[in-house]
Amino acid sequence: MAIPEPFLDELLDRTDIVDLVSESVRLTQKGRNYWGLCPFHSEKTPSFSVSADKRIFKCFGCGKGGGAINFVMELDNLSFREAVEVLAKRVGMEVPDSGPSAGMRERREKLLELNKQAARTFHKWLYAPEGAEGLAYLQKRGLSRSTLTNFGLGFAPNSWDALIQALADQGYDKRDLLDAGLAVNNKDGRIYDRFRNRVMFPIIDVRGNVIGFGGRVMDDSTPKYLNSPDTPVYNKSRNVFALNIAKTSKAGRVILTEGYMDTISLHQAGFDCAVASLGTSLTSEHAQLLARYFQEAIISYDGDGAGVAAAQRAIPLLEKAGLKVKVLRMQGAKDPDEFIKRFGREAFAKLLERSENQVDYRLAQIQKKYDLTDDGQKVAFLQEAAQLIASLSSAVEREIYGGHAAQTAGITPEAMAQEIKRAFSARLRKEKKRQERIDLSPASQLQPQARSLRYDNIRSARAEEGLVRLLLLDPSLAGQMGGITGEGFSSPLLGKVFDLLLRRANEGLSTQLSALSGHLSGEEMDHLAYVVSQPESLAHSQQSIRDYISVIQREALRRGAGQEDSLLLAAQRKYQEKKAYMEEKP
Structure with missing residues (x-):
């Protein structure tokens, strides 16, 4: 037995989606919506939007979207029921016990x-x-x-x-x-x-x-x-050791270590922002999780080859998640635990303050690969360094770190700037070609991101989206739909949602997107969040309804005519084949 619909409606009415999301994402209000860095994928520029009016979230980068229930499901990898329980506990409600x-x-x-x-x-x-x-x-x-x-x-x-x-x-x-x-x-x-x-x-x-x-x-x-292996309550790629303590730290940064003992030793020494990944390399999920609580990450891995390689892998993941990244380089000790025991807490605190910018760290790692007294290897170093520096989005950063590389190799900053400019221009050309390929197929941009939901008739589907959007925004419009049903829609998803919204509106239930979470898959909710996020004027809703219905019915007639033509052609071919066979018989 499903959770009663009236209970879900009351739960969603009590849940402020802006407050809910703000517990995990730093949001800034711009106009009517709130924006922040998406917690579901790595990004530097906010593309994650929360609408208080529509009670939805939508990321225009990765495509995730939905209401409060979907947000908790995605954030904590929970089932629908489990997410409802989290929200219910949050607002002081108790979920009715029922069924499986x-x-x-x-x-x-x-x-x-x-x-x-x-x-x-x-x-x-x-x-x-x-x-x-x-x-x-x-x-x-x-x-x-x-x-x-x-x-x-x-x-x-x-x-x-x-x-x-x-x-x-x-x-x-x-x-x-x-x-x-x-x-x-x-x-x-x-x-x-x-x-x-x-x-x-x-x-x-x-x-x-x-x-x-x-x-x-x-x-x-x-x-x-x-x-522990992955279980119904544990996933090593989605959890971080000691984050339950570190998340309350006032340090404003997180220290990443390679193991339990390093993390615990740092906490005992007063560095309460230390964490460690769980028996696996740092993942993008780990990075996104940390970005919910911190703005800066300091990598404090072992100084051996494995630690350096792990740091190199972690840097881009943390940066993509929106964290400012620094790297700690210890001398005289192989790990933080040993360093603190040998030199003390104050020495480690000073080391933290001198932690190295990740670009300088990566340049130093590149330098180790080459003998800069050899002209050929010096050129190879500068070319690889230029590729790294060209990946920086800020012109100021490119100039500063270009100067560092030039000084290391003993060439002029101007010569290094030319090499970086060449690498940066090549990167821009490659990105431009990729964007041009996308722009040359505008119809594909109107399609749902999930291939399983792709539209057969985009013109009809856009009108179907309009009717669905109007019902999501104003359930009182259900009585003005002129008798049309989802059966006449070209998109099975939009037809199903339209009929569901009509039923809910007629039964006096909520038609906000959050209320549909139990009826739709994650991919379907992602797309519906995009649909409802698009502009729609309620001031001229009646005319819009007539226009949308006209398009849907006209496209349905065309599809029907096309099907009839196909049937006639098939019958004609069958008759011709039979006639030819009869004429060939002796």
Whole structure:
């Protein structure tokens, strides 16, 4: 049984979409709408719009769009029901329990509660005799008891089923632990604890839920660090370690480290804005998540080859997400944890203030590849450096960093400026050709972004969009549609939405786009958000309705005539083939 429509209408009436989005995106009002950097894709120039009047969001870059429910679904990778529950909790409402959806919600809540109980059990074992080795390791690493408590660190005993047995006493069976990623089964069907003889690091999301774990082994077993697999409540590409704490930092920046211990050591030293990705390289999803809370990112990875390569991969992802990026280069220590232990907190604070602009850092990495005493290699360095600098959008930045590269290679700034200008012009030509290809096919720009929703008849579809848009804006127009139904539409999606809006209007239900979330897919909502975001005057709505209906009916007649012609041609061909066959018979 679906969530009652009147409940959804009241929920959406109580939800201010501008306030909701503002919790994750920095918005600036321009005219009637609010604009910010899209949380769903990487961009430097805001193309993400929120309309308080229409109660929708729309990104004109990646195409995402919809209402409040869709925003929460996309932002946190939740189901429709789960997103409704988040919004309901936010405004003090309780979602009615019903059908299979209620079962899914209960399953998710059970897994979260299971993870919380597992974290408590691991933490208890850390101070028990079986956790002595783990506690000694953490104390040797310099972590205080308060730090161990703040991060909920624990220990998994060297046993095949210690956690299974401990949680069985609390009503959880082996299947629950398998679903939560806390247990595994082998080829013989035996189920045992995933984490054994490991120091345990709970992974907590921004809402404070324990969603997974990381574990460091105490012996020479591999892997050294073992992380929870993806589960119904955990996705390593969408979560960041310690962000639940770092998001409240007043530092205004985030420090990216390569692991749990570096992050925890920085927090203990007073740098409460440190985070780490979870057993994987930084992803675009990580970068977009961080951009919701911070304006600047300082990369503090290990100084070895792997750390440098990881920093090089992370820089463009963070920049595309709208973050200002700097890179920390440590000397005398391989990572932040070691640096603080060796030189102290104040030395690390000074190091942060001297962190290097990412362009200078990348130029230095390019320089390491060449011997600048050799003229041929010097030219190669300058050409590669010019390609990097030409990618900068600011002319001032290109001049400044061009000067840096020129000074490094011992040539004049003017000569370097010429090389950068050549590379920049080539980049512009390439971009211009790409845009020209798009501009030469204007009809394609009117098509939905999703191929599965493409229009067969653009002229009719544009008129169909107009009728749908009018109903979304003003449900009282439902009685002026002249008896037309979605059956006569050329677009199946627009026909379905038109009939749905008519029904809702006649039943006195909301026709705002947010209210349709439970009836449409994500791609369909994206396109409908674009449709409703287009200009439409309600002042002349009656004339607009007549014009739209006229176009739809005229195009429907043409389609019908075309189908009749096709049938006649097919019949004629069949008759001719039969006649030829009869004439050939002896």
